[in-house]
Amino acid sequence: xxxxxxxxxxxxxxxxxxxxxxxxxxxxxxxxxxxxxxxxxxxxxxxxxxxxxxxxxxxxxxxxxxxxxxxxxxxxxxxxxxxxxxxxxxxxxxxxxxxxxxxxxxxxxxx
Amino acid sequence: xxxxxxxxxxxxxxxxxxxxxxxxxxxxxxxxxxxxxxxxxxxxxxxxxxxxxxxxxxxxxxxxxxxxxxxxxxxxxxxxxxxxxxxxxxxxxxxxxxxxxxxxxxxxxxxxxxxx
Numbered sequence: 001x002x003x004x005x006x007x008x009x010x011x012x013x014x015x016x017x018x019x020x021x022x023x024x025x026x027x028x029x030x031x032x033x034x035x036x037x038x039x040x041x042x043x044x045x046x047x048x049x050x051x052x053x054x055x056x057x058x059x060x061x062x063x064x065x066x067x068x069x070x071x072x073x074x075x076x077x078x079x080x081x082x083x084x085x086x087x088x089x090x091x092x093x094x095x096x097x098x099x100x101x102x103x104x105x106x107x108x109x110x111x
Numbered sequence: 112x113x114x115x116x117x118x119x120x121x122x123x124x125x126x127x128x129x130x131x132x133x134x135x136x137x138x139x140x141x142x143x144x145x146x147x148x149x150x151x152x153x154x155x156x157x158x159x160x161x162x163x164x165x166x167x168x169x170x171x172x173x174x175x176x177x178x179x180x181x182x183x184x185x186x187x188x189x190x191x192x193x194x195x196x197x198x199x200x201x202x203x204x205x206x207x208x209x210x211x212x213x214x215x216x217x218x219x220x221x222x223x224x225x226x227x
Contacts, residue, residue: 002152002153004153006153034215036218041220041221042220042221043115043203043218043219043220043221044201045218046215046216046217049215089153089154093213096142096161096205097142097144097159097161097167097169099144100153101146101153101154101155102153103151103153104153
């Protein structure tokens with residue numbers, strides 16, 4: 001039972017353009033949402049998070065949007081850079097001991 | 112250096128053998144976690160620990176054992192390895208925010224385990 005889904009296994013964008021990564025969840029009890037970035041042979045690195053009391057959170061080039069009614073989360077990267085090429089995982093949590101991850105989206109940013 | 116380290120990075124073993132994966136963190140985080148990453152599944156929680164001597168099952172605990180005698184260490188043991196346990200294993204830790212609110216988990220670089 002996958003409670004967090006990333007339906008696009010891959011995404012390719014041109015350098016300088018916007019990257020939009022999407023994530024859907026089914027459990028309405030989730031109240032904390034995160035995005036992680038993962039390079040090959042490394043562990044996931046925390047990127048940005050958002051609480052369910054907000055609908056937007058920004059950190060530099062990264063913005064996360066939360067639409068609770070649609071149970072949808074997205075990550076916008078503007079402008080995209082080649083170094084952003086990685087696998088991105090979204091995650092959702094209702095308790096410290098219960099974080100669920102999506103299967104990941106591989107982002108490729110072409111120079 | 113501060114952080115979370117896993118060892119070994121790579122391990123090949125045979126079915127039926129016992130294997131232990133090590134995890135060490137220097138942040139004094141109270142929470143520690145073990146995940147496995149498999150294609151199409153993202154990361155799935157095996158076991159977690161809220162503090163020394165407090166552990167509990169996650170989503171996929173069967174075939175695994177954990178212990179936490181010290182805050183900084185959280186080893187994961189496969190008592191009798193099976194081929195289905197071939198995976199990449201990640202250890203993570205997190206502190207707690209105000210009122211035990213959620214905080215991001217911070218991950219080690221993983222152990223790639225192959226069981227022949």
